[in-house]
Amino acid sequence: MMTDQEVATDHLRIIRSLMERATVYRAISAPAALFGGIIALVTGVGMALRAPGPGEPAAGSESAVAGANFLAPDHLDPPGGLEPMVFFLVWVGVLILVGLFNAVLLWRGSQARGEEFFSSGMKLALRATGPPMLAGGLISFLLLEAGGSRASCALLWVVFYSLALIGARSFAPRSMRWLAWMFFSAGLGLFVLLRVFGGCLGGKFSTDQALAGLIMALTFGALHVVYALIILCRPKGAEEI
Amino acid sequence: MIDFSKLDKVIHEKGRLSIMTLLATRVEWNFQDLKGQLQMSDGNLITHLRALEKVGFVSVYKEMNKKRPQSNYALTKPGKAAFEDYLTVLEQIVSLGKND
Numbered sequence: 398m399m400t401d402q403e404v405a406t407d408h409l410r411i412i413r414s415l416m417e418r419a420t421v422y423r424a425i426s427a428p429a430a431l432f433g434g435i436i437a438l439v440t441g442v443g444m445a446l447r448a449p450g451p452g453e454p455a456a457g458s459e460s461a462v463a464g465a466n467f468l469a470p471d472h473l474d475p476p477g478g479l480e481p482m483v484f485f486l487v488w489v490g491v492l493i494l495v496g497l498f499n500a501v502l503l504w505r506g507s508q509a510r511g512e513e514f515f516s517s518g519m520k521l522a523l524r525a526t527g528p529p530m531l532a533g534g535l536i537s538f539l540l541l542e543a544g545g546s547r548a549s550c551a552l553l554w555v556v557f558y559s560l561a562l563i564g565a566r567s568f569a570p571r572s573m574r575w576l577a578w579m580f581f582s583a584g585l586g587l588f589v590l591l592r593v594f595g596g597c598l599g600g601k602f603s604t605d606q607a608l609a610g611l612i613m614a615l616t617f618g619a620l621h622v623v624y625a626l627i628i629l630c631r632p633k634g635a636e637e638i
Numbered sequence: 639m640i641d642f643s644k645l646d647k648v649i650h651e652k653g654r655l656s657i658m659t660l661l662a663t664r665v666e667w668n669f670q671d672l673k674g675q676l677q678m679s680d681g682n683l684i685t686h687l688r689a690l691e692k693v694g695f696v697s698v699y700k701e702m703n704k705k706r707p708q709s710n711y712a713l714t715k716p717g718k719a720a721f722e723d724y725l726t727v728l729e730q731i732v733s734l735g736k737n738d
Contacts, residue, residue: 405731415659
């Protein structure tokens, strides 16, 4: 026969464990993060390696080197690189591909748990991440369309993506909160670092396309791979809060 | 002095306590999500939900989702108050045990 204290403790334990479980929703599964991270790494590094080398400064331009002032719209890469809108569309394509893969995995997970795909957690996640993602997409499109640099566009994506993840932090597991703050720090940190020390970059990696590719590979590529490995390498059955 | 009368008898049952806890975490839950989280049978879950609805702790509204009826459940104001009171009494009981 349990005492009142034991019953109360038991009931409080039930409440605590249910509340923790119910309020955690992993919007990005580990395999999707690994898949997306590898694609971003390959695409970003590929873009950086295939970028044409730095040329002579364009007429009227202060510098052809993106790093010298990567925010300024007046620098131009030498001919042969990706058009800004092609750059935009390539990464939108990557986003759609990885998003579909993630959706399939989340759908399979919801089926296994006997839940609906558009569960309360999914709706919460969409409400939290949707506005920053939409704002990031629209602002970066307008920036590129107005002649802005691809590197600053890539950094905007990093910052807005981090804001989307931060928006979901109240119900995200610890590793996703870590991912959010890593993206946030990387986005803002690289903005400042490149603005201050960008001129020190040399060779091919000083061009806009190469710099943008490198930013995408280091953030969307490497950070997602690390996030996926953290989840995949933890002991089986370990619930994360 | 602990007011044991505040230990609501309707909530003081593991199944219904679990339902009340989940309903306290979000604005609303649909039946399938509740079932998935609690691993209860349809009959068991519906019985508990009806008991909570009967005392006015839970409200339900039905909507069509992909041409299928779906029941959504939420805590009512009296339900939230009862749950908070219940938690307070539980905490008092536990802390009383620690002081002994």
